[in-house]
Amino acid sequence: MTFVDTFRGQMVATRSSRSLFPAAATGRAAAVSLAPYPTPRPREHTHEHELRIPITLFICVVYAIKVVVDARTRAKLIASNGSEDLIRSLVQAEALQRRHASLRWGILLLAVGLGFALIEAFGWTEITPGVVAVLLGVTGLGNLAAYAASRKLG
Structure with missing residues (x-):
């Protein structure tokens, strides 16, 4: 009989192939875990911020350029002695x-x-x-x- 660790998918322990029942009568053994309850799988690292950071940076740069251009336009208008x-x-x-x-x-x-x-x-x-x-x-x-x-x- 073979015990399979359902978390890692590896064999944990094996026993002698001698059994009371022939293989044809019992079929293939189900995977058995030694843990008393299913062990949660480790959460894979998700890349949630990979796209947010460049987009936020782009928006900030565009807004900063807009503020600078508006300020320069006002300064030139005032410097030109407009009415x-x-x-x-x-x-x-x-x-x-x-x-x-x-x-x-x-x-x-x-x-x-x-x-x-x-x-x-x-x-x-x-x-x-x-x-x-x-x-x-x-x-x-x-x-x-x-x-x-x-x-x-x-």
């Missing part, structure tokens, strides 16, 4: 654009959150075309609501 009214209107337009962007992101995230709440309420647990359609639909509705709010405000 005070032009500079004031640019600063006000930029502030209004930032407020509208915050409003848009707020409405959009609220709509996506409602979409996830709908998915949870209906008990959908798998990604199906219906689930994707709900998320895309609420994203579109959020964009339309943000557009309507920005038109109403200014």
Whole structure:
């Protein structure tokens, strides 16, 4: 009789091939573990962060370049002795654009959150075309609501 370690898949102990029953009557022996319960397999190292780190780095570099270019543009505009009214209107337009962007992101995230709440309420647990359609639909509705709010405000 052969004992097989189910964790490593190796033979642990063997006995004499002499048995009370002929091999044809008993068939092949099942694998037996010496452990009282199944031993969990060691978790293989997953590379979850291999893709996140370069993407995050790329986003940070692009944002840093955008901030530097915007700052240089403002500095050149001020250094060129542009009219005070032009500079004031640019600063006000930029502030209004930032407020509208915050409003848009707020409405959009609220709509996506409602979409996830709908998915949870209906008990959908798998990604199906219906689930994707709900998320895309609420994203579109959020964009339309943000557009309507920005038109109403200014």
